[in-house]
Amino acid sequence: MAPPIAYSLIATDLDGTLLRGDDxxxxxxxxxxxxxxxxxxxxxxxxxRPAPRVRPLLDxxxxxxxxxxxxxxxxxxxxxxxxLWSVTLDRELAETALGKIEAEVGQVYAAVDQDGVDGLxxxxxxxxxPHPTLPAVRVRRRDDLWCEPISKVLLRHPxxxxxELAATARAVVGSLATVTMSGPGTVELQPCGxxxxxxxxxxxxxxxxxxxxxxxxxxxxxxxxxxxxxARGVAMANAHPELxxxxxxxxxxxxxxxxxxxxxxxxxDTLTHITx
Numbered sequence: 001m002a003p004p005i006a007y008s009l010i011a012t013d014l015d016g017t018l019l020r021g022d023d024x025x026x027x028x029x030x031x032x033x034x035x036x037x038x039x040x041x042x043x044x045x046x047x048x049r050p051a052p053r054v055r056p057l058l059d060x061x062x063x064x065x066x067x068x069x070x071x072x073x074x075x076x077x078x079x080x081x082x083x084l085w086s087v088t089l090d091r092e093l094a095e096t097a098l099g100k101i102e103a104e105v106g107q108v109y110a111a112v113d114q115d116g117v118d119g120l121x122x123x124x125x126x127x128x129x130p131h132p133t134l135p136a137v138r139v140r141r142r143d144d145l146w147c148e149p150i151s152k153v154l155l156r157h158p159x160x161x162x163x164e165l166a167a168t169a170r171a172v173v174g175s176l177a178t179v180t181m182s183g184p185g186t187v188e189l190q191p192c193g194x195x196x197x198x199x200x201x202x203x204x205x206x207x208x209x210x211x212x213x214x215x216x217x218x219x220x221x222x223x224x225x226x227x228x229x230x231a232r233g234v235a236m237a238n239a240h241p242e243l244x245x246x247x248x249x250x251x252x253x254x255x256x257x258x259x260x261x262x263x264x265x266x267x268x269d270t271l272t273h274i275t276x
Contacts, residue, residue, distance in 0.1 A: 005041050006266040008213035011068075011200055011226060014047040014057065015131065015183050016219035016254050017236055023133050025060060032260040033061070036267050042207055044068065046196050046216070046226060048182040050113040050121070050151060051076040051083060053134055066206060070113060070151040071180055071190045071222060072199030075206070081117055085202060088115050089191045091146040093176045094153050097189055100172040101155070105165065111136065111154040112145045119151070127156060130185035153177075153189040162187055166221075180222040181240075188222075197225035215266070217251075217259050218243060234262055 010033070012018045019025060033043050043061070046068040047054060054069050054076065064079035075085040094112075102108055109127035114120050121136040122145050123129065129136050139145060145153075157165045166181040169189070173179055177189040204210055216223070216230040219239040227233025227246055235247035236258045244250055251258035 005036070005039050007215040007231070008041055009204060009207065009209045009215070010036060010041055010043045010263070011046045011214055011216040011230060012043065012259060013196075013218040013220070013223055013226075014045060014049060014054070016238060017217050017223075018045070018254070018259060019057075020255050023131070025057075026257050026260070028257045029260040030061070032257075032263040032267075036263055039267065041267075042209065044200070044203055044207075046072075046200050046203075048152075048180070048186070048188065048196075048222060049134075050074065050119055051117050052119055053121070055081070055117075066203045068196065068199035068203050070199075071178075071182065071188060072194045072196045073151040073190055074115075075199060075202055076117070083117060084206070086115055086151065087191050087194055088149045089152055089177060089189065091150060094150065094189060095146065097169075097173045097176040098153070098155075100176075101165075101169050104168050104172055105157060105160060107158070108165070109156045109158075110142060110145060112150040113152050113154070115149040115151045119148070122147075127154075128185070130156075130183060151190065155187045155189065156185055182220050182222040195225035196222060197229040200226055200229055215262075217262070219254065234258075 048071045051069045051074050058078045067076045069076050073087050077084050111123040111127045122139050123136045124142045162181050166187045169179045180188045212231050214230040215232040216226045217234045219236045221242045232248045234249045235244045237253040251262050
């Protein structure tokens with residue numbers, strides 16, 4: 001008889017967590033995840049990337065199940081290539097929030113992720129993509145960002161740090177949007193009340209699982225709600241100090257197979273059984 005598994009739901013962020021800096025997945029991590037899933041656990045990607053930017057990675061993972069995308073604003077069914085659930089950010093509220101932020105810190109540069117499985121990432125003049133490997137369409141002026149429904153707005157400031165920009169945005173935006181910091185050069189506005197935790201909880205409900213069966217891995221402050229929801233939160237060695245402060249455990253970096261290190265330890269008996 002196979003031994004019981006440590007956790008039934010493995011929730012992983014992508015950038016800075018599951019992915020290495022060059023957007024690849026290591027063989028060791030893929031192997032550990034594959035064997036844990038073969039033992040009966042579910043692997044769930046929980047990411048700030050919108051669904052269209054997650055599809056290629058799910059193909060590499062061999063995943064045809066669910067993924068939480070857009071900081072929790074989208075629940076994507078990879079097998080059916082459709083959104084089971086999505087919530088958009090009101091474009092008028094987004095413009096108002098941007099105006100309030102710029103009144104405090106001067107000009108910021110903005111981008112948006114459009115809603116839908118084929119939504120584009122649009123960037124205004126001056127905005128630099130933090131992940132140059134991700135496709136984006138440059139528009140001529142800011143007004144062009146609002147041409148279609150959006151799931152979030154991405155912000156960059158020419159001189160302020162991400163922490164400074166995020167702190168100011170939270171102070172002035174209020175209930176217009178939720179402010180998150182999801183990676184270097186990535187401060188975001190998303191629908192008010194939407195976080196990775198809301199998306200993770202919805203996905204877990206679809207899978208008939210709950211917080212007690214869940215372990216979560218992440219590296220940035222936007223993963224804090226996910227850690228608060230899950231039974232165990234594991235921060236990468238390269239994680240932001242705010243996330244490390246609330247983590248149950250700190251593992252190796254994303255470059256050093258930090259997820260595999262934890263899975264191999266927690267699921268040691270299960271992985272040995274699968275190997276045999």
